[in-house]
Amino acid sequence: MYKRIDRKAIRSKKHYRIRRNIAGTTECPRLCVYRSLKHIYAQIIDDSQNKTLAAASSLDVSLKDSYGGNKETAKKVGLLLAEKAKQAGISCVVFDRGGLIYHGRIAALADGAREGGLDF
Numbered sequence: 001m002y003k004r005i006d007r008k009a010i011r012s013k014k015h016y017r018i019r020r021n022i023a024g025t026t027e028c029p030r031l032c033v034y035r036s037l038k039h040i041y042a043q044i045i046d047d048s049q050n051k052t053l054a055a056a057s058s059l060d061v062s063l064k065d066s067y068g069g070n071k072e073t074a075k076k077v078g079l080l081l082a083e084k085a086k087q088a089g090i091s092c093v094v095f096d097r098g099g100l101i102y103h104g105r106i107a108a109l110a111d112g113a114r115e116g117g118l119d120f
Helices: 007-021 071-087 105-115
Strands: 030-035 040-046 051-057 094-096
Touching: 030 105, 040 071, 040 105, 051 071, 071 105
Parallel strands: 030 094
Antiparallel strands: 030 040, 040 051
8 A cells, every 4th residue: 555645744844954044033033934724824933032023824803804825815914924023123034934835825925024024
């Protein structure tokens, strides 16, 4: 028979490899992205203090009317996160794709965050 592929374990290993080289500091925190089948989540994290500085997702009240599993909503989440980051005084971030491929909804969220004024 066929051996089942554990995709969660593969993504977890990729994320671990990425996180060995990426760390968020107070000057330049980490923008971490998680994608599920129906929604997308993003948060800006200061790893030196272990604090979440800003967060946005497709479940936010302002995005409640749109479906969370498409690129348009992902771009809106990026814009919303950039707006919250500006209010918190953050302009520079390090992008952490979370072991996911930089394509589709992940790239759309990054483009939205760049359009909102975040540098990475």
